[in-house]
Amino acid sequence: NKFTIEHIYRRTGQAFVPNVPVYVKSIEAERSDDCSAAFIDPYIFCITTQHGSNEWTTCKRYRHFQNLHQVLMNFVDEERKKLPSDLDTTQGENNEYPFLPKRNDQMGFVNHSNVEEYPRILVDYLNKVLKHPKFRAHPATCEFFDVSCLSFIDGLSVSRKEDYLLKQSNDRCCGQHILFSSFFCYSCNCQHGLQWFVIKDSYIVDIRPDTHEVRFPMLVDRNFQVLTGIRNAGGDHGIKISNLQQTFVVKCRTARDCDEWIQHLSNLTEQAKDFASATRSRFNSYASVRENQLAYWFINGKSYMEAVAKALLTAKEEVFITDWWLSPEVMLIRPTDDETFRLDNILGRIADAGVRVYVMIYKEIPFVVSLNSLYTKRTLVSKSKKGFIKVIRHPDLNTRDGVLLWSHHEKMVVIDQKIAFIGGIDLCYGRWDDEYMRLVDLGDENDTTLKSSLDIAAENIASGGIETVEAAQITTTQMAEQAGEIPIKSSNFLRAALNPLNEINEEIALPGSTHANETAYDIQSMAKNYYILKSKEDSDDEEMLEEQQSTTTSTPTVDRKHRYFIGKDYSNAYKKDFGNLEDYSTDYIDRKSIPRMPWHDEALVVFGQTARDAARHFIQRWNIHKYEKYPKNDFYPFLLPKSYDDVEDLAVENWSDFLESEPFRVNAQCVRSVGPWSVKTKSVESSIHNTYIQMIDAAKHYIYIENQFFITIAQDSVVRNQLADVLFRRIERAYKNDEKFRIYIVLPLLPGFDNMKAVQAVLYFIMRSIIKGDNSLFKRLEKAGITPQDYISVFGMRNHDILMGRLVTEIIYVHSKLMIIDDRMVICGSANINDRSLVGNRDSEFCIVINDLEEEDGRFNGQPVRVGKFCSSWRKKIFEMLLGIQFENPNNVDITDPVSDEFYSYFQNVAKQNTLIYEEVFATMPTDRARTFAQVTAYNDMPKMKDTDPIEAQQKLKDIQGFIVEYPLYFLDEENYLPSWTSREGIAPLIIWT
Secondary structure: OOEOOHHHHHOOOOOOOOOOOEEEEEEEEEEOOOOHHHHOOOEEEEEEEEEOOEEEEEEEEHHHHHHHHHHHHHHHHHHHHHOHHHHOOOOOOOOOOOOOOOOOOOOOOOOOOOOOHHHHHHHHHHHHHHHOHHHHHOHHHHHHOOOOOOOOEOOOOOOOEEEEEEEEEEOOOOOOOHHHOOOOOHHHOOOOEEEEEEEOOOEEEEEOOOOOOEOOOEEOOOOOEEEEOHHHHOOOOEEEEEOOOOEEEEEOOOHHHHHHHHHHHHHHHHHOHHHHOHHHOHHHOOOOOEEEEEEEEEEOHHHHHHHHHHHHOOOOOEEEEEEOOOOOOOEOOOOOOOOOOEHHHHHHHHHHOOOEEEEEEEOOOOOOOOOOHHHHHHHHHOOOOOOOEEEEEEOOOOOOOOOOOOOEOOOEEEEOOOEEEEEOOOOOOOOOOOOOOOOOOOHHHOOOOOOOHHHHHHHHHHOOOOOOOOHHHHHHHHHHHOOOOOOOOOHHHHHHHOHHHHOOOHHHOOOOOOOOOOOOOOHHHHHHOHHHHHOOOOOHHHHHHHHHOOOOOOOOOOOOOOOOOOHHHOOOOOOOOOOOOOOOOOOOOOOOOOOOOOEEOEEEEEEOHHHHHHHHHHHHHHHHHHHHHOOOOOOOOOOOOOOOOOHHHHOOOOHHHOOOOOOEEEEEEEEEEEOHHHHOOOOOEEHHHHHHHHHHHHOOOEEEEEEOOEOOOOOOOOOOOOHHHHHHHHHHHHHHOOOOOEEEEEOOOOOOOOOHHHHHHHHHHHHHHHOOOOOOHHHHHHHOOOOHHHOEEEEEEEEEEEEOOEEEEEEOEEOOEEEEEOOOEEEEEOOOEOHHHHOOOOOEEEEEEEEEOOEEEEEEOOEEEEEEHHHHHHHHHHHHHHHOOOOOOOOOOOOOOOOOHHHHHHHHHHHHHHHHHHHHHHOOOOOOOOOOHHHHHHHHHOOOHHHHOHHHHHHHHOOOOOOEEEOOOOOOOOOOOOOOOOOOHHHOOHHHOO
């Protein structure tokens, strides 16, 4: 009965679906005297048409029939001149052309005597028109029946209104007031003249009549407005339509048409009320709460990537992917001895099957961060011979208004606009991990027999006194060794070059660069290349030229069957940042001497309406980036949101193809951080920040937080988010009410950079947030007479193993962005706890908020309660992993009650005991035993049990339970380690670290 969405991209202009019957069912005549033309054309004919399962009504006057007939007869004459036989009727068709009866009087030929008979004659006429293939496909026929190439698309809503309008002007890009814009505005690509407009269920879009190209759709949002009058629309019959991203003015033919369009646009606002009013949406989000949805959670990259890979293979029409970093060659299912489940191969396979793949990735500054997004783009595009894989990198380098600051940080995979994977996991190197948190990946090459202390001492002497230590410990040692700042020669030059960064107007921040959430800044290189790049314009032609170059690489010969991490995927951010990504199969760190850094992360998948909302966010971003970067490039189409009305289309019945168990029933909502630079909206949305504030305030029993950062300082001149203040108030309320209330926070033990100054800068703000300084959370609690540890505890994660006969340890890097409240509510996505992610006008972020619907019995502080199945199962599985009872639980540790004194103390004691063992065996860093840089040096010089008595050390390590350790709150407590203005990092604006 309908076209697939692929029909839009073929641009044939065909409106009616082939081989699907179309006919006029009835016509009703109604006299109308509401306009001057009614004197000579007094009747309106309401035409009801059936096309397959689609039925609609259009209203026309007699002159519209005349116009249609004249155009078709002219068409016949022209075609006969070209080829006389071309219009011969096909076999079985009536060989008579449609006959249109002429009028028989000036006042109108329809009267009381023939008001029923004449419409039947018109029905016969129109059905003859529709029966003839060439007449049916003629643009005049489509216009008469108010249909277009968007009318009968499976997944899109029924058209509320379609017709030609004069699109007079467009201030989307030139930034001028609509009344003062030049009619011939070549500089900003404005479209003028007649355009075919279509109103769907949540947007209005126009189509170019000559090329059938779908133009920039205007989505209904909180700022959607319809205005009329000379002051707003510039003349009679004009309508000014605007939303958060764009504005345009259209002109109707008549006052009646204008009234009809205004009414339909008003109906559109009501139909899309979930998006039209911020007051209808919780947390002031662009999207409302979707009830009775399906959702499923993932812990770590293994289960997430495997589900993504399998779900991608179920795609039928569209795939949307957005990541901060995307590695084409990343293996989504492992270990494996082939490359079937390599990301680029999966995308190429589904693209060859007809699925259109749209990818948005952060366009980095190459000399600052090693993502090589251009290589990613070229590789992905080369995987589709049909050109079905499209990649947009954003933002382009802009040297005005605060450049080199912000990034697109969302992590999202949306399939057919009804399955959406959301979380903290980029589809890139270093993110895959499982419940084992492996430090070693050598297969059979690894020697697991411990070397003796004599052998270890001999190896250390042979290596010049350099022993094998964890990469994070090397970073902290360097911090101590270089505690005295060394001035750089070009400091004045750098300050001058980067001066715009410090004077940025934060409310209108425009595209920036690297992501302090992810990668350290090389400020010296940034300044060195600043003026070089300033003069270079981002050229679409140049980029397309690079895309056309062959990116085919030979399959490397590697032991995939016995290794989990191939080439660059074996990584340790504390040791070395990524580089030379084109040579993906070659190791960049020595896996025989350096343990990998395990990666802990969280994600989820949602279905149905919530996935539609996630797709809507993607579409909003894609369309504005396409409009900015490729306004005339047909390779990048504008995207359209699918309908929320089709319940069957929203259903996902094949979840078992990619999920291990049945998804949960929940209420879900999309929240985000976006602003003028990231999606070109006129205002900032910080609904993620609002969510955290309200969830924390509403918590009754406990809060569990996993995050890559914890930067939130009350009453601070630099840090603006308010999480610290609401956490303080919630603990204070529990203290005053004598309530049992717990907060668990799990963070990486050290920021994950290989640049020690970047580590210092971020660590400075984290410690000031938690315990250092009068405005820190712990100090504020102590001032209020509250013992912080009774309510809040901070933890990290660590693991150990044997690498080539030597005991090794490494920090497990916590990259999650997760908060669970009372086993009933959760937020998970890409947003860190810092200003970059939360204030809205910096990094773009995306999260999902879940409220449980299904319940089960639980227990808080010894009392029976009802808890949500989704949230409680997620929290329990995490606790099992942290405490080391995911495989067996010999001591029958009960994790049901996270609030009770017994469990809270047990959790703290396990972390403390693990910490003491690691410090005794490895002298691990960071540690509370080193409160000054001098103590760091002394602590590192101590003999380590792993070297002096490896057998005893191994015995000690058997007492380690799980991965949880204490967070070193007093590490370098007596030092001020914020990089000074004489250092490379010190000249950077403080806001990039917060």
